[in-house]
Amino acid sequence: MRLLLVDDEEEFVATLAERLSLRSIEADWVTSAKDAEKMIETTHYDLVLLDVKMPKVGGRELKKIIEKKLPGIKTIYLTGHGSEEDYQTGSAEAEYYLMKPININDLIEKINNALGKQGG
Amino acid sequence: MSNRIDPLGEAGLEFYSKVSASISHEIKNSLAVINESAGYLEDVTLMAKKGMNLDMDRLQSLAGTMLKQVQRTNTIIKNMNRLAHSLDDPASQVDLNALIELMINLSERTTVTRGFKVSAAFSDTALTITTHPFFLENLIWLILDFAMNVTGDAKTIELLPVKAESGARISFTGLEKLTASEFNDFQTERVRLMLAALNCTLQTDENKGIITINLPETITQPVQ
Known part of the structure; x- marks a missing residue:
């Protein structure tokens, strides 16, 4: 299992990747949609964790770009922003829509569920 | 009713x-x-x-x-x-440099998410006027929101507060795509009421891509 984490909060995304690594989950991280596009050119990912609100290109737009290159890839949205409308739309588009701050055990459960769906 | x-x-x-x-x-x-x-x-x-x-x-x-x-x-x-x-008093002494800095900070997430950079060239001297701070903050917010639709490709907006004979001016520069028609559309009822509440006027220079707020030194009829 290999994940790509995309969030413009560098200290958040880098530490989250480190914590996932301590749990034997390989996770690369970047802080912009542009860098995410570069990463998926060279690496295969099973799941992407995308911050919804990022400068210039947000998570929802990035998901469409990634899906063109990696059809069927699973997505989890992450946000600090939380209107009901955002939640409904985000939940319909991605496997899960999580609010910051997150509990890492919940996140891992959601990752496993999302990838389990892929196998089923 | x-x-x-x-x-x-x-x-x-x-x-x-x-x-x-x-x-x-x-x-x-x-x-x-x-x-x-x-x-x-x-x-x-x-x-x-x-x-x-x-x-x-x-x-x-x-x-x-x-x-x-x-x-x-x-x-x-x-x-x-x-x-x-800023809603405590209908009229209070305001340092425009500080108020503009506050507005840049408060709007930063919104402007950065939309890919814009907003900055200010602050005056070296204090720019103090007596105004309704909340309405002025609201007006700056609305102009910034409008300005993001009419900037050039650089996507940068600079605010320039300066002292004027009658009070002070705040100019929004970098609005290269500003047109008279769009500026007219911007001046909705709420904007007109806000200008009246602040006793101020707006002026534009479409050729230079600038919107300016002309503020009096003291508002004459504070809104209650």
Whole structure:
């Protein structure tokens, strides 16, 4: 299992990747949609964790770009922003829509569920 | 009884709500960083108990990260508090440099998310006027929102506060795609009421891409 984490909060995304690594989950991280596009050119990912609100290109737009290159890839949205409308739309588009701050055990459960769906 | 909502009140509530949503987002981001840092400390502490060596440099860096986030959140809350208190008096002495800095900070998440950079060239001298701070903040917010639709490809907006004979001026520059027609559309009822409440006027220079607020030194009829 290999994940790509995309969030413009560098200290958040880098530490989250480190914590996932301590749990034997390989996770690369970047802080912009542009860098995410570069990463998926060279690496295969099973799941992407995308911050919804990022400068210039947000998570929802990035998901469409990634899906063109990696059809069927699973997505989890992450946000600090939380209107009901955002939640409904985000939940319909991605496997899960999580609010910051997150509990890492919940996140891992959601990752496993999302990838389990892929196998089923 | 009229069902009509007061446009000025509605504009103020909309502004306050948007800023509150943006602030809560910022605080959540900061909490998320602190949460992961604390989580990492918990992880490595548990591993250390099982015999793993601790990386002291990494621990020091995490402490620095958490302190930085506490300062960041403190600044966000201070700004929120300043905005809240700007409704205390219908007219008060305002340092325009400080008010503009506050508005750039409060709108930063919104402007950065849309790919814009907003800055200000602050005057070296104090620019103090007597005005209704909340309405002025609201007006600046509305102009920034409008300005983001009419900037050039550089996507930068610079605010220039200067002293004027009759009071002060705040210019918004970088609006290369500004047209008279779009500016007319911008001047809705709520904007016109806000200008009246502030006893101020707007002027544009489409050739130079500038909108300017002309503010009096003292508002004559404070809104109650």
